[in-house]
Amino acid sequence: MTTGLDGIIAAETVLSHVDGAAGELILRGLPVERAAQTLDFEGITALLWQGFHPLGGRPDALRDAIGRARVAVAAHLPTLLPAAAGLSDVEALRLMLSSLPDGAAADDAVRVVAAVPVFIAARVRHAQGLEPIAPDPTAGHAADFLRMMTGRVADPALARALDTYLVTVSDHGLNASTFAARIVASTRAGMVSSVVAGLCALKGPLHGGAPGPVLDMLDAIGSADAAPAWIAGELAAGRRLMGFGHRIYRVRDPRAEVLKVAVRPLRSPRIELAEQVERAALSALAAHRPDRPLETNVEFYTALLLDAVGLHRDLFTPIFAMGRVAGWSAHVMEQEATGRLMRPASRYVGPMAA
Numbered sequence: 001m002t003t004g005l006d007g008i009i010a011a012e013t014v015l016s017h018v019d020g021a022a023g024e025l026i027l028r029g030l031p032v033e034r035a036a037q038t039l040d041f042e043g044i045t046a047l048l049w050q051g052f053h054p055l056g057g058r059p060d061a062l063r064d065a066i067g068r069a070r071v072a073v074a075a076h077l078p079t080l081l082p083a084a085a086g087l088s089d090v091e092a093l094r095l096m097l098s099s100l101p102d103g104a105a106a107d108d109a110v111r112v113v114a115a116v117p118v119f120i121a122a123r124v125r126h127a128q129g130l131e132p133i134a135p136d137p138t139a140g141h142a143a144d145f146l147r148m149m150t151g152r153v154a155d156p157a158l159a160r161a162l163d164t165y166l167v168t169v170s171d172h173g174l175n176a177s178t179f180a181a182r183i184v185a186s187t188r189a190g191m192v193s194s195v196v197a198g199l200c201a202l203k204g205p206l207h208g209g210a211p212g213p214v215l216d217m218l219d220a221i222g223s224a225d226a227a228p229a230w231i232a233g234e235l236a237a238g239r240r241l242m243g244f245g246h247r248i249y250r251v252r253d254p255r256a257e258v259l260k261v262a263v264r265p266l267r268s269p270r271i272e273l274a275e276q277v278e279r280a281a282l283s284a285l286a287a288h289r290p291d292r293p294l295e296t297n298v299e300f301y302t303a304l305l306l307d308a309v310g311l312h313r314d315l316f317t318p319i320f321a322m323g324r325v326a327g328w329s330a331h332v333m334e335q336e337a338t339g340r341l342m343r344p345a346s347r348y349v350g351p352m353a354a
């Protein structure tokens with residue numbers, strides 16, 4: 001018996017296809033490489049929502065609706081920010097999203113997508129003793145997030161890199177967080193509850209919590225010369241190298257390449273070290289586990305890209321949620337439209353009544 005549900009089909013979806021052997025990710029018919037080059041966050045969201053939401057397939061109308069919803073959710077900040085004091089950034093996002101009511105699915109989908117960057121940016125400023133900056137409903141989602149956080153109009157190259165990231169991680173088959181969201185959606189609990197369930201699953205270091213530790217790893221290694229010994233020490237101690245390995249991919253995660261290409265023009269000071277650490281890690285992992293292909297996953301170059309965009313490592317998981325909420329919301333609508341209550345079975349291995 002497998003305890004990780006490997007290979008079990010729990011839903012049919014038109015949203016994304018992951019081919020782990022070929023290293024391919026298709027987002028509604030578009031290879032991730034093409035989606036990341038041609039779409040922004042609102043564009044991929046409109047594509048994912050097509051057929052499930054009145055604004056699906058209408059990126060300009062959706063852009064307007066998300067912009068207006070950013071403004072509307074910002075009204076909640078004065079009560080939410082003090083309530084989130086003392087929590088980690090991802091816990092604060094969880095608390096703030098949970099405060100949104102479950103109502104009409106179409107409105108909730110727009111509201112929850114819009115809320116994520118508003119809440120993250122305001123929380124960053126609140127932690128520095130600064131007032132939130134009002135959303136600009138006419139700005140792009142990624143650019144407005146950077147402006148709301150920093151108080152400066154975003155450098156277009158950084159906003160574009162962030163958009164590339166958000167599109168790249170927008171959906172990925174039935175990963176743990178999407179599965180969690182679909183299970184809750186299958187009970188008809190509502191959009192907000194389902195998305196919060198997704199966020200709770202994303203928080204863990206084996207899923208969306210890895211990119212911060214990737215930077216910690218690069219910092220701990222310090223220089224390319226030190227990489228082989230540091231990596232050998234970690235593996236000998238039985239620890240996992242963050243940013244490597246994947247449940248589905250047996251070759252390099254295609255998203256890692258998309259993000260590696262996107263980070264190059266940003267001149268990350270860490271890129272050279274990262275490429276050398278990646279090479280050393282792959283050769284050490286091949287020797288450590290010759291029976292199991294362990295390749296670079298999306299989190300490795302996520303860390304480099306988000307760092308180069310100027311985002312602190314504590315924000316990496318919340319920003320992952322800012323992209324993945326496009327997919328979660330689409331899956332919730334698809335589950336509600338096409339699915340049944342999810343209720344798997346367990347095999348009892350405890351004692352029987354005496």
Ligand code: ACO
Nearest residue numbers: 205206207208210239240241242243244245246247297299
């Ligand atoms: N470093 C060292 N060893 C590893 C790694 C790694 N990064 N990944 C897997 N292994 C080893 C495990 O220790 C395990 O060995 P064991 O059988 O002796 O216990 C074996 O490979 C299989 O590991 P599982 O956890 O069963 O494999 P799974 O397919 O569930 O792993 C996972 C996927 C959780 C991502 C794993 O590779 C991992 O922990 N990687 C590091 C964390 C990380 O980068 N997470 C981000 C994933 S991408 C995403 O979620 C968006």
